[in-house]
Amino acid sequence: MTGSFLEVKNLKTHFFTRYGTVKAVDGVSFSVKRGETLGLVGESGCGKSITCRSILRLVPYPAGRIVGGEILLEGKDLLQMKDDEMRKIRGDKIAMILQDPMTSLNPVFRIEKQLSEGIRIHTHLKKRDIWERACELMKSVRIPAPEMRLKDYPHQLSGGMRQRVVGAIALSSEPALLIADEPTTSLDTTIQAQFLNLLLGLQRQLGLSMIVVTHDFGVVARICNEVAVMYAGKIVEKAAVREIFNHPMHPYTRAMMDAVPKVEERVDRLASIDGQPPSLYSLPKGCAFRDRCQYVIPKCQIEEVPPLVETKPGHLVRCWKSEPNNE
Amino acid sequence: MNDTILEIQGLKKHFPVTSGVLVSRPVGWVRAVDDIGFSIRKGETFALVGESGCGKTTTAKVILLLERPTDGSVKFHGKNIYNLKGKNLRQYRASTQVVLQDPSSSLNPKMRVGSIVAEPLLVNNGASMSSKAVKQRVDEVLLQVGLQPEAARRFPHEFSGGQKQRIALARALSLSPDLIVLDEPVSALDVSIRAQAMNLFKDLQAELGVAYLLIAHDLATVRYMAHEVGVMYLGRLAERSLSEELFTNPLHPYTKALIAATLPSHPDLISGEEVLSGEVPSPLNPPPGCRFHGRCSHVMPVCREVDPLLKEQAKGHFVACHLFE
Ligand SMILES: Nc1ncnc2c1ncn2[C@@H]1O[C@H](COP(=O)(O)OP(=O)(O)OP(=O)(O)O)[C@@H](O)[C@H]1O
Ligand SMILES: Nc1ncnc2c1ncn2[C@@H]1O[C@H](COP(=O)(O)OP(=O)(O)OP(=O)(O)O)[C@@H](O)[C@H]1O
Ligand code: SF4
Ligand SMILES: [Mg+2]
Ligand SMILES: [Mg+2]
Numbered sequence: 036m037t038g039s040f041l042e043v044k045n046l047k048t049h050f051f052t053r054y055g056t057v058k059a060v061d062g063v064s065f066s067v068k069r070g071e072t073l074g075l076v077g078e079s080g081c082g083k084s085i086t087c088r089s090i091l092r093l094v095p096y097p098a099g100r101i102v103g104g105e106i107l108l109e110g111k112d113l114l115q116m117k118d119d120e121m122r123k124i125r126g127d128k129i130a131m132i133l134q135d136p137m138t139s140l141n142p143v144f145r146i147e148k149q150l151s152e153g154i155r156i157h158t159h160l161k162k163r164d165i166w167e168r169a170c171e172l173m174k175s176v177r178i179p180a181p182e183m184r185l186k187d188y189p190h191q192l193s194g195g196m197r198q199r200v201v202g203a204i205a206l207s208s209e210p211a212l213l214i215a216d217e218p219t220t221s222l223d224t225t226i227q228a229q230f231l232n233l234l235l236g237l238q239r240q241l242g243l244s245m246i247v248v249t250h251d252f253g254v255v256a257r258i259c260n261e262v263a264v265m266y267a268g269k270i271v272e273k274a275a276v277r278e279i280f281n282h283p284m285h286p287y288t289r290a291m292m293d294a295v296p297k298v299e300e301r302v303d304r305l306a307s308i309d310g311q312p313p314s315l316y317s318l319p320k321g322c323a324f325r326d327r328c329q330y331v332i333p334k335c336q337i338e339e340v341p342p343l344v345e346t347k348p349g350h351l352v353r354c355w356k357s358e359p360n361n362e
Numbered sequence: 363m364n365d366t367i368l369e370i371q372g373l374k375k376h377f378p379v380t381s382g383v384l385v386s387r388p389v390g391w392v393r394a395v396d397d398i399g400f401s402i403r404k405g406e407t408f409a410l411v412g413e414s415g416c417g418k419t420t421t422a423k424v425i426l427l428l429e430r431p432t433d434g435s436v437k438f439h440g441k442n443i444y445n446l447k448g449k450n451l452r453q454y455r456a457s458t459q460v461v462l463q464d465p466s467s468s469l470n471p472k473m474r475v476g477s478i479v480a481e482p483l484l485v486n487n488g489a490s491m492s493s494k495a496v497k498q499r500v501d502e503v504l505l506q507v508g509l510q511p512e513a514a515r516r517f518p519h520e521f522s523g524g525q526k527q528r529i530a531l532a533r534a535l536s537l538s539p540d541l542i543v544l545d546e547p548v549s550a551l552d553v554s555i556r557a558q559a560m561n562l563f564k565d566l567q568a569e570l571g572v573a574y575l576l577i578a579h580d581l582a583t584v585r586y587m588a589h590e591v592g593v594m595y596l597g598r599l600a601e602r603s604l605s606e607e608l609f610t611n612p613l614h615p616y617t618k619a620l621i622a623a624t625l626p627s628h629p630d631l632i633s634g635e636e637v638l639s640g641e642v643p644s645p646l647n648p649p650p651g652c653r654f655h656g657r658c659s660h661v662m663p664v665c666r667e668v669d670p671l672l673k674e675q676a677k678g679h680f681v682a683c684h685l686f687e
Contacts, residue, residue, distance in 0.1 A: 078552045078553055078554050079552050193641055194414070195641055196641075223413045223414050223579055224413070224579055224580065224581070224620060224623045224624055224625075225413055225619065225620065225623045225637070225638045226413075226641065227623070227625075228622075228623035228624075228625075228637045228638075229637055229638075229639070232637055250552070250553045251553070251625060252627070253624075253625025253626060253627065254625060256625065256626045256627065256628055256629045256631070256632070257625055257626060257629075257632060276629050277629055277630075280628050280629055280630075290554070291553060291554060292627075294553065294554060294556070294557035295553065295556075295557070295582070295627065296557075296560070296582040296583055296585060296586035297582055297585070297627040298581045298582040298585055298609070298621060298624040298625075298626075298627070299626070299627060299631055301585065301606060301609075302585075302586055304561070305557040305560060305561060305586065306557065307554075307557035307558040307561055308554040308555075308557065308558070309558075311522050311524065311552075311554075311555065312552075312554070
């Protein structure tokens, strides 16, 4: 079977609060091909985590609700599924690595218990075999002396090891799609590189599809095939990874790339993006990036939000300036 | 011309590891900092890099008089800071300030921004400064970091992360220090705000001639900010050099591995070098010989037995590795 494993169409997840409605995810569409990795990039609060939680239907309730769209997994809409069907998908097909590794491990249980749980539900193996499978998983995420480590509590492991255990737990159900929300943000450079390599290796071995959430274009460069850049709840640019690095088109994407120092060359002066991301409670009219944009034209202020337009095959941009007649 | 403001020599900080419930006795030592030396020059940035736990913050704490060194010296304009008394000690405290990683937790939430920024002025000058002069100075430093003077009336929670970091910087600047320790100053900030903060640090350095001791684990940040770099591993300096020399001609296998592990700025620039395996061993019992030998891809028999010395390979470029003995 070819094509997309997961297809998200016009997803809308809103929060209804005392202070108003927050459109945390506002008409987001993307797809993930089998065995490929999509990077979801953007700064804090732009809706990356809520997009991921929506896919698993784990949006904080009752304030947050998925109010529209489709999430097609191998053609079947997850949003139409019954709760028990959805639970099965979560235990079986899709696994998620949460933003903070400490919150996804329970501090009062040994690693063994936390890891066995997923295996037991998924495989119905016997006790002895579960233990062996747990050891295997610990080995696959390259934890030395797994037999001993299984007896440890989370606080006895280093940050890098904890993250690998979280990875092992996510893989224990043999998922086809792995959603990793900022999997390496809190880690040392070297441990981060190790973990990203590990993900790449496992992906090759198991044919996993992945969604990787990050605010770091370096992570994208390292492991993604495709990128979607989010800003204030919407995708503002989407393209294959080399295309976006070679020809970034949205002013936000460009600005982000120019604002990051490089290890490979000396940069005299970083271009910085003025201002801050807008509050989702009171988005400006027009383009959400207009107040920070270097290329702003009157049209950006008056008209409605610019549409996401395919400027060349596979490269989508949401900006009035990237329309051919505005060049 | 001698522009050195701080000179660190043979610095050691060992923490006792104790056992026993009633009478605790030391059963070993964590060699957090174990014989390092470097100097910081006026108006320049010296960066310490290295993996978590290698001793960067401990070094800074010794410099900030928050930890007493086990051995070695820190000289401020030629005088050991641990022998300073009275006026000289006050002067040293005033001339070294700090900005920490997390702006939300480093600012007192119950104090107005004006009081936060004024605090070092009041502590250092006691009653000798008129409240008008204090207010004037607060307004001045707030403007220097790009905030409006009316920010003084507000509370920290009313500001974004990047603005809070500016407030912390304004506070550090209030006494016109010679040196500011920046411990991971941008890693808690949003990506789009980081460049603003880094540029601000650089601009103020050019304007005021303040020196920075920058602690960071991201090498790209270090290359952008630093004049000189010390690469730390398990309490030691593995390599020390002017920044551009270090990045264009890294010598120590550990430095090379750190550079290789840094995320690329383009998918075509993914490093072919092998990623460093394993983790930093415990500083409780650092390995014999070269501390890096267990993770080094060039390890030779001598590395397991003899501790390599930091030797000058090119002018101002020091490395501690048997490959260069
Ligand atoms: N429980 C909630 N109630 C109200 N608003 C919420 C809630 N949870 C999230 N939001 C809003 O939804 C928006 C998107 O949040 P999300 O967690 O997806 O951001 P993110 O892109 O993952 O950011 P980060 O990089 O900081 O993790 C935020 O602006 C936030 O204010
Ligand atoms: N008060 C203390 N008592 C005992 N050990 C300590 C103490 N402070 C630090 N250490 C140990 O000293 C070593 C160096 O710690 P330090 O905080 O200097 O590292 P660092 O390089 O700043 O790391 P990070 O990047 O994680 O901030 C670590 O092994 C740490 O556990
Ligand atoms: S001294 Fe030996 S072990 Fe240490 S870095 Fe050099 S080659 Fe590697
Ligand atoms: Mg998030
Ligand atoms: Mg530290």
